[in-house]
Amino acid sequence: MPQYEYRCGRCGTVHTARRQVDDRATPLACPCGGAAAKILSRPRVVQNLSASRDTLQSFGQNLRVEAGAGTLGELVRRKERERGASRAAALEE
Numbered sequence: 085m086p087q088y089e090y091r092c093g094r095c096g097t098v099h100t101a102r103r104q105v106d107d108r109a110t111p112l113a114c115p116c117g118g119a120a121a122k123i124l125s126r127p128r129v130v131q132n133l134s135a136s137r138d139t140l141q142s143f144g145q146n147l148r149v150e151a152g153a154g155t156l157g158e159l160v161r162r163k164e165r166e167r168g169a170s171r172a173a174a175l176e177e
Contacts, residue, residue: 089125094118 085102092099092114099120101112111119 089123090114090120091123092116092118092120098123 086105086108087100087102088108090099090101090112091097095114095116095118097114097116097120099112099114103110108122111121114120
């Protein structure tokens with residue numbers, strides 16, 4: 085179910101609520117007694133890390149993603165380059 089953000093017209097507090105898509109335009113009741121209208125907010129994207137780990141393991145190595153080691157996408161691209169280089173070296177032999 086999608087999450088939407090609402091801002092109260094009375095107190096200005098921003099609230100987050102999970103609602104059906106059909107109910108997204110309906111004002112949210114604020115604890116102060118005011119009505120909170122839906123505001124435009126940036127989407128939240130959740131990445132499926134289990135699929136990305138499978139991709140990394142398909143290179144034949146068990147990699148750990150550690151904080152500060154770069155993004156998972158950067159690691160995948162690096163391993164793809166290394167894999168391509170090892171294939172090219174094998175063809176030259």
